[in-house]
Amino acid sequence: MKKRSFKPTLAVAAAILISVGVISFSDKVSAHEDAKEYEVAGVKLGGQLYDKWYKVLGVEVSGTHPLYPPEGKKSGDDTYRCKECHGWDYIGKDGRYRKGSHYTGIKGVYDARTKSAEELTRILTDPAGGHGMKELSADPANVRALVTFIREGLIDPDSVFNADGTVKGDPARGKPLYESVCAKCHGKDGNNLDFDKKDKGVQGVGWLARDNPQETLHKIRWGHPGSKMPSAVVDEGLKDSETVDLLKYSQTL
Ligand code: HEC
Ligand code: HEC
Structure with missing residues (x-):
């Protein structure tokens, strides 16, 4: 008899812990579409820290990051940005930074999204x-926000780009989103x-979206520090696919 009452008690305890927020659902591994959960998880902060954490935090960094390879072409503050070593597309040496002035030979963080928070x-x-x-x-x-960003905020590069590097997405669906969300600051054009x-x-939204769609998508999704x-x-509260539509439309400006 005692044993039978054990399970329901545990379930009730779990329900209480969940309802008061002691247990959260942020252990999810895959990216999801629920804006509320993203907000709770601090993933916006994480996305902006990934972009330029020392600007977000208003702190100074000095010299070149110790992990930055000597053969790399950059030096100073920029080498502290997560994106400088791991890429705007999160796949480091396998993506946009496979060559050119940002090449470091370092892998991305995309594979690490399935690692535990610990x-x-x-x-x-x-x-x-x-x-x-x-x-x-x-x-x-800050560390929690970055961990959450890596586990929940990354977008699969294959859902953004075709094999030839062009952006997927539907510009006709992106246009009304651009006009309601972005135009008030960046202008209709x-x-x-x-x-x-x-x-x-002028190097505006259209110019950057064509020149660096990976960076533009990251800014669209998480904002500009x-x-x-x-x-x-x-x-x-836009879905991942809608942010890709927005990027596609931005390229037409
Ligand atoms: C100066 C270069 C540099 C910077 C800046 C940098 N990293 Fe790294 N990171 C590395 C190197 C090198 C590795 C090891 C890669 C390997 O194992 O091949 C690594 C590994 C990782 C991994 C593990 C990847 C895996 O699949 O095992 C994660 C996650 C990570 N970095 C996150 C970050 C975050 C978040 C930031 C920004 C706060 C950041 N890194 C900034 C160089 C850098
Ligand atoms: C509340 C005003 C506001 C809204 C709304 C807004 N932005 Fe921005 N955005 C800014 C400001 C300010 C900057 C920084 C500009 C600068 O540094 O010159 C910026 C920067 C950017 C950048 C990065 C530029 C860079 O230098 O790296 C991109 C790309 C961008 N915005 C695109 C968009 C898109 C697309 C939307 C709609 C999804 C949007 N923005 C909505 C104000 C806004």
């Missing part, structure tokens, strides 16, 4: 691993904000 935390914080970045891990919430003022001519730009996934 393992990812260890990779990011263990001094022996070399990631170090004391200023970043001083607050465990995408050129209200000039991303590179040093360069002649240090600006009021929203995250299409978290703040606007």
Whole structure:
């Protein structure tokens, strides 16, 4: 008799723990479409930290990152950005950075999305691993956000790009999304904000979406560090496929 009452008790206890938030569902491995869950998980912060964590946190970094390979062409602050070694497309040496001035020969983080939260935390914080970045891990919430981003925020490059490198997605579905979400800041033609003022001519949304669709998609999904730009996934609740539609339409501007 005693044994039979054991299971329901456990179930009730679990239900209470879940309802008060002690147990969360953030152990999910695959990316999902539920905007609310993303928000709870802090994945927007993680996406922006991946982009340029020292800008998000307002801290200074010095010299070149110890893991940056000597044969790489960059130096200084940029070498601290996760994207500089692991890529905007999350597949490092197998993606956009397979050659050119950003080449490091380092693999991406995409394969690591199936690792446990504990393992990812260890990779990011263990001094022996070399990631170090004391200023970043001083607050465990930052590490948690990055771990969540790697486990839940990455998008499969094959769902974004065709084999010939062109972007999948439907520009006709992307147009109304662009006009309702982006146009108020970037203009209907995408050129209200000039991303590179040093360069002649305007480098707006259309220019960047064609020149670097991987970076543009990351910015669309998570926002731009240090600006009021929203995250299409978290703040606007768009599905992964809709963010690809937005990218495809952006390329036409
Ligand atoms: C200067 C280069 C550099 C920077 C910057 C960098 N990493 Fe790494 N990272 C590496 C190297 C090198 C490895 C080991 C890759 C290997 O095992 O081949 C690695 C491995 C990883 C792995 C494990 C990948 C796997 O599949 O085992 C994760 C996850 C990771 N990095 C996340 C991050 C995050 C998040 C950031 C930003 C906070 C970051 N890295 C910044 C160089 C870098
Ligand atoms: C609330 C205003 C706002 C909204 C809405 C907004 N953005 Fe932005 N966005 C900005 C600002 C500000 C910047 C930073 C511009 C700069 O650095 O010159 C930026 C930067 C960007 C960048 C990166 C530029 C770079 O230098 O790397 C891209 C790409 C971009 N936005 C595209 C979009 C798209 C597409 C949408 C709609 C999904 C969107 N933005 C919505 C304000 C906004």
